[in-house]
Amino acid sequence: MPGHPSRIAPPPEAAGLRADARHNRDRILDAAREAFATRGLDVPMAAIARRAGVGVATLYRRFPSRESLVTEVFADQLDACGAAVEEAMADPDPWRAFRTAIEKVCAMQLADRGFTAAFLTAFPEAVDFERLRARAELCFAEVVRRAKDAGQLRADFEPADLVLLLKAGNAIAAEPGEVAAAGSRRLVAYLLQAFRAEHAEPLPPAPPLGLGHVYAPAAR
Amino acid sequence: MPGHPSRIAPPPEAAGLRADARHNRDRILDAAREAFATRGLDVPMAAIARRAGVGVATLYRRFPSRESLVTEVFADQLDACGAAVEEAMADPDPWRAFRTAIEKVCAMQLADRGFTAAFLTAFPEAVDFERLRARAELCFAEVVRRAKDAGQLRADFEPADLVLLLKAGNAIAAEPGEVAAAGSRRLVAYLLQAFRAEHAEPLPPAPPLGLGHVYAPAAR
Numbered sequence: 001m002p003g004h005p006s007r008i009a010p011p012p013e014a015a016g017l018r019a020d021a022r023h024n025r026d027r028i029l030d031a032a033r034e035a036f037a038t039r040g041l042d043v044p045m046a047a048i049a050r051r052a053g054v055g056v057a058t059l060y061r062r063f064p065s066r067e068s069l070v071t072e073v074f075a076d077q078l079d080a081c082g083a084a085v086e087e088a089m090a091d092p093d094p095w096r097a098f099r100t101a102i103e104k105v106c107a108m109q110l111a112d113r114g115f116t117a118a119f120l121t122a123f124p125e126a127v128d129f130e131r132l133r134a135r136a137e138l139c140f141a142e143v144v145r146r147a148k149d150a151g152q153l154r155a156d157f158e159p160a161d162l163v164l165l166l167k168a169g170n171a172i173a174a175e176p177g178e179v180a181a182a183g184s185r186r187l188v189a190y191l192l193q194a195f196r197a198e199h200a201e202p203l204p205p206a207p208p209l210g211l212g213h214v215y216a217p218a219a220r
Numbered sequence: 221m222p223g224h225p226s227r228i229a230p231p232p233e234a235a236g237l238r239a240d241a242r243h244n245r246d247r248i249l250d251a252a253r254e255a256f257a258t259r260g261l262d263v264p265m266a267a268i269a270r271r272a273g274v275g276v277a278t279l280y281r282r283f284p285s286r287e288s289l290v291t292e293v294f295a296d297q298l299d300a301c302g303a304a305v306e307e308a309m310a311d312p313d314p315w316r317a318f319r320t321a322i323e324k325v326c327a328m329q330l331a332d333r334g335f336t337a338a339f340l341t342a343f344p345e346a347v348d349f350e351r352l353r354a355r356a357e358l359c360f361a362e363v364v365r366r367a368k369d370a371g372q373l374r375a376d377f378e379p380a381d382l383v384l385l386l387k388a389g390n391a392i393a394a395e396p397g398e399v400a401a402a403g404s405r406r407l408v409a410y411l412l413q414a415f416r417a418e419h420a421e422p423l424p425p426a427p428p429l430g431l432g433h434v435y436a437p438a439a440r
Contacts, residue, residue: 167391167395168391168392175427179427182428183384183429185424186427187388190415191414194410194413199418200413203406204405204409206406208398208399209395209399
């Protein structure tokens with residue numbers, strides 16, 4: 001949306017809206033969730049408005065920027081993702097904690113492809129969203145540290161490898177249902193075995209990939 | 221292209237064309253190669269004609285179906301792919317043969333993403349193309365058999381795992397240059413370690429994926 005102001009006031013809290021405005025807001029969020037899952041985060045704002053059955057002006061009144069819409073749609077999932085990793089962290093077995101964290105994030109990916117894209121994209125202005133991601137990242141880093149310290153996770157595992165797994169997994173999650181589920185589980189199982197420290201062989205360097213620094217949506 | 225006849229006579233051999241017709245044909249093939257690599261095999265025929273600077277009628281006169289265009293564009297690469305696997309097969313070390321075959325196919329994927337899509341799609345009417353793929357498949361099956369017989373490749377490796385790797389790898393190959401190259405190499409290195417027979421742990425079942433049976437382009 002070139003030229004569209006993205007730093008104007010945040011959308012009014014849902015609680016303070018009249019019933020019809022709240023109804024519009026819910027329709028927009030539903031339409032956006034579906035559009036992001038099937039077409040990616042770059043789907044035109046106009047297409048979301050059309051799908052929601054509201055005017056573009058209404059859409060922008062509720063969500064003045066693409067970021068505000070993406071982060072609103074995925075905030076709950078990101079919160080659940082952080083909670084899942086935190087829960088995994090409680091496991092006294094460091095490898096099982098690592099494995100559970102990976103498997104849970106990949107299961108979320110399978111359920112909603114848009115989530116992975118949102119998770120991998122930085123939204124510097126969406127403070128709450130970034131705080132949720134920072135928590136998930138911190139927890140995951142701790143899970144990784146413990147599994148390495150225990151000699152169970154290979155020492156050359158890097159955070160970029162999680163991004164690699166998520167990007168590869170997103171392609172599999174795009175397959176028809178049965179293939180997506182079986183393919184995702186099998187890919188994750190293979191990679192988890194490759195991540196084990198025992199008998200690990202040298203690897204080429206990790207790609208320059210980081211959570212939240214991977215790509216910016218093409219349009220704002 | 222609903223309703224477009226896809227079984228009409230094959231395009232005339234390039235050798236028999238007048239110079240300007242040959243020039244058009246080359247421009248179409250160049251445009252198609254670029255379009256397939258960046259937008260996938262489903263790119264509209266009209267977009268290819270536009271990119272080549274020819275009319276849609278001219279495009280269809282040369283290439284009466286999408287299949288005839290795709291298979292013409294990728295025949296050389298498929299041939300090279302089969303030759304690479306055949307060459308790998310000559311290695312007396314069965315594991316090195318397997319590893320080389322995987323690495324070579326993935327390097328081709330990195331060089332041209334359209335190739336993977338063509339490799340994974342069945343074109344029942346393109347007899348020569350299917351023959352080239354059958355050769356590559358047969359050679360790969362033999363490489364797999366030998367590596368398993370030698371106890372180096374895990375017994376539960378399935379052809380679907382190559383498709384899984386190619387589909388996952390295609391997502392990485394779509395990243396910007398530096399990430400694509402490093403990411404692809406790292407993913408392949410991880411998976412090759414997971415494919416080793418020693419210390420292999422049980423896996424969930426392979427997804428129902430087969431070479432040449434994976435998806436059909438949306439439009440003909």
